[in-house]
Amino acid sequence: MRAYALLTAAVLVLAGIAPLSAKPYEARCKEPLPTFTLGEKSNPTNAQEAALCACIWQSLGGWEREVSEKIAKGKEREVSQMHMRAFPSRFGSAMEKCGGMKL
Numbered sequence: 001m002r003a004y005a006l007l008t009a010a011v012l013v014l015a016g017i018a019p020l021s022a023k024p025y026e027a028r029c030k031e032p033l034p035t036f037t038l039g040e041k042s043n044p045t046n047a048q049e050a051a052l053c054a055c056i057w058q059s060l061g062g063w064e065r066e067v068s069e070k071i072a073k074g075k076e077r078e079v080s081q082m083h084m085r086a087f088p089s090r091f092g093s094a095m096e097k098c099g100g101m102k103l
Contacts, residue, residue: 025103029053032069036095044103055098056091064090 024037025044031053038044044052060068067087070079079087095101 027053027100029057031057032065032072033057033091034068034071036091038100038103042103048103052095052098052100052103056094056100059094059097060090064094 024040025042027036027038027044027049030050033053033056057065057068063083064087067079067083068091070076071087076084
């Protein structure tokens with residue numbers, strides 16, 4: 001759960017939202033991605049959310065996909081500290097590249 005909180009906070013900061021005051025949209029994907037948040041005023045359609053999820057998944061590399069799957073399954077303890085620290089930045093970059101900050 002700590003990884004989810006860190007990922008959420010990192011994504012909110014990237015989106016320019018103060019984590020404590022925000023009530024962001026939670027995206028849930030069919031791909032093995034952790035639940036993540038979008039901007040406070042985001043309200044994507046199901047098709048937009050699915051396209052974003054697919055794009056993020058395609059943008060992640062090998063180790064990033066492995067980390068994503070483990071976090072999504074609640075197996076953060078199986079991920080190295082180095083990868084846990086690096087993942088939010090990589091995930092945030094993928095989300096930005098895929099237009100997640102504009103939804």
